[in-house]
Amino acid sequence: MLTVVKQGWSTFKSIFTGMGITIRHFFGPSVTLQYPDEKMELPENSRAKLYVNIDDCIGCFLCARACPVNCIDIETAPATADVDLGKTSTGNPKRFWLTRFDIDMAKCMYCDLCVHPCPTNCIYMVPDYEYSEFDRSNLIYSFSNLVPEQVADVKEKAEAEAEEKKRQREEMQKAKAEAARKKKEMEAKKEEERSEKDGKEKGRAPSKPENDGGE
Amino acid sequence: MTTLLNIPLVIHLALPLTIILVYALVAIWGERKVAGFIQDRLGPMRVGGWHGWAQSIADLLKLIQKEDIIPANSSRFLFKFAPFMMFAASYAAFAVIPFSSGYIGSNINIGVFYLLAVTSVLTLSIIMAAWASNNKWSLLGGMRSAAQMVSYEIPTIATVLTVIVVSGSLNLMTVTEMQSGNDILGFLPNWFIFQNPFLIVAFVIFFISILAESHRVPFDLPESESELVAGYQTEYSGMRWAMFMLAEYADMLLLSLLGAVLFFGGWNSPFGDFMSGPLWGFFWFMLKGLLLVFVMMWIRWTLPRYRVDQLMHICWSILIPLSFINLILVALWELIF
Incomplete structure (x- = not known):
């Protein structure tokens, strides 16, 4: 009999404890965010x-x-x-x-x-x-x-300039090559003169390479 | 009887119906709000402006448009008829509820008896729906529901009998009138719950029983959504399902109002003559009923569901013996004092 009363008491106690918790939440604040109306402030470094x-x-x-x-x-x-x-x-x-x-x-x-x-x-x-x-x-x-027109314009200009630069570079290379060739020729001539001089001094020994270089 | 259209009869028919329909809309919305607030949510917020008050109306419009599906292997007539019978049963019981000192549908001398008899048709219509659906979940839900309602009618009736022992009348209007005045300890109203300490025990038993009878948590086994889909309502859709819902909420209100009449003085104002009168009476009566409905919702979001054997154990080995012992104690108290 006593256990029944005790059990009954603890049952009602636990029920009222639970109801107390739920009624506190009933009057407590809600955590819902009314999304399209109010939005959560995302952190500065959020990746969205x-x-x-x-x-x-x-x-x-x-x-x-x-x-x-x-x-x-x-x-x-x-x-x-x-x-x-x-x-x-x-x-x-x-x-x-x-x-x-x-x-x-x-x-x-x-x-x-x-x-x-x-x-x-x-x-x-x-x-x-x-x-x-x-x-x-x-x-x-x-x-x-x-805008697309600007893009076309800019590309055209860039291409034109690239073309121009290419041409200039080629010209420069050509000029360089020309200069190099002239220099080489000059050097070759000098060499020839020098070797001729040497040949006269030493006889026929270096005459063979002299012929190759001359042609 | 000269005309077919009997105006007082129509009013008598329409008044409780209006109250039930408006109440059902408010209660379904209210239940969702209560659920939301208890779970730290807000519940429906968008339909109709202030706190989504028109949500139930929108739901109703949606239900009206839904297809009325009848399973091919169901028993068509019983399947179609069951929801209307269920609502008719709970609606008919409102006839003997004294809404205010100036209005009662039918002032008959066997009021409580009639009410309990008519609401037992609810069980019948639930079994009808369950059987006609030809679905195992429906049938299981229906069987559970029948067992539960039949069992819990006994403690309900025993506790109602306890009040009848005190009042000496089955007429709910007379029962309410007996509770007028503020004489207990000089200020407490003459409600039955304050008149006799054993009636507090009776009220606790009565409240547990009506929770079970209206299939509310923790006794919602017939439609335990996590186990049986929706019990006897599984195969129903659209307006027929809405009729079940309406009947269930009407049943909740009916039993709460019965509790208010039997234990909390019905339409009597808690302040004696202050704020009393037919209209104030209606206000107090509905307030008391709705408070009990609110407690039912509050309990729904607090307690878990019982098992079937626990449900039967509570009823047959605790509530029924306790209510009969209590009946004898109340009778003795009335004899002595």
């Missing part, structure tokens, strides 16, 4: 989306090479002599037009490996995670700030 500050990019390809999944696609054109692209905010001189800087966020695996090699800290992750799309191709983000 890549961003490129194209004004600071020097076109060094280090990020593209670091990427394990090849999601960064860069194309550059060297700046021609008549334009000065200025310097980045870190003081590095910019020498290339960035005709293409595409990042395919569908491929990106958020490894952060592209961020650290960047010499000017212009590629980094931003805490923006709401960019789902219906079409996968919409996930390719273009960071180049050149």
Whole structure:
């Protein structure tokens, strides 16, 4: 009889303990975040989306090479002599037009490996995670700030300059070769004269190589 | 009887129905909010503006549009009929509930008896639904439900009998009127729960029994969703399923209101003559009923479910002997004092 009373007492005690806990939670604060209306502030270093500050990019390809999944696609054109692209905010001189800087966020695996090699800290992750799309191709983000006409123009100029430089180099090489040839001829002549002199002094011994070199 | 349309009868029919329907919408929303708050969530928040109050209305509209699926091998007539019979049973029982001093559906002298008799049809309709579904989960749920309801009707009736011993009347209006006034210790209302210490025990037994009778946790074995899918409701969809839901919530309210009448003075104001009258009576009555409903929800999110054998053990070897001993003690107390 006593055990029954004891058991009954402990049963009710545990029930009321449990109900006390639940009623405390009933009046306690809720942890729910009403997501589309209120959003959690993500930490500064959270990896959600890549961003490129194209004004600071020097076109060094280090990020593209670091990427394990090849999601960064860069194309550059060297700046021609008549334009000065200025310097980045870190003081590095910019020498290339960035005709293409595409990042395919569908491929990106958020490894952060592209961020650290960047010499000017212009590629980094931003805490923006709401960019789902219906079409996968919409996930390719273009960071180049050149319009297609500019790209064509810049490429043409760069090619023209490259052509020009090539031509100049070839001319220079030709001139060099010419000079070298002349010098050689001169030296050969001198040699001939000297050997002729020597031949007269020593007789017929060195006459054979002299004939070869002369022709 | 000159016209077919009897206006007072229509009002008598429509009033409890309106109360049940509005209550069901509020209670389903409220249950989800209570669940949310207890689990440190918010519950439905988006439909209708303030705290998602229109969520149940949206759910209802969705249920109306749903396809009414009837399994090929079911017993069609019984399958279709069961939900309506179940709701009819719990709705019919509201006839004898005195909603306020000015309104009772049917002021009959065998009120409580009628109520208990009519609600036992619920068991029948659950078995009907379970059997007609031709599904093992349904049948298992139906069998459990039948066993449970039949068993727990005994302690319910025994505790109701305890109150009847004190009141001497089966008419719920008379029972309520007997509890008017504030005489106990000079300020407590004359509710039965304060009149006799053994009636507190009776109320505890009564409350446990009505939890089991309305299939609430920790006695929700008939529709234990983690074991039996949804028990006897498994094969139902759309509005027929909604009828089951409605009947279940109506049953919850009915038994809570019965508890309020029997133990907490029905429509009597707790402040004596202050704030009393037919409309205030309705307010107090519903407040008491809804408080009990809230406690039911509160318990749902606190306690785990019992096993079948534990359920039967609690009923047959604890509640039934205790309620009969209590009945004798209450009768002795009434004889002596």
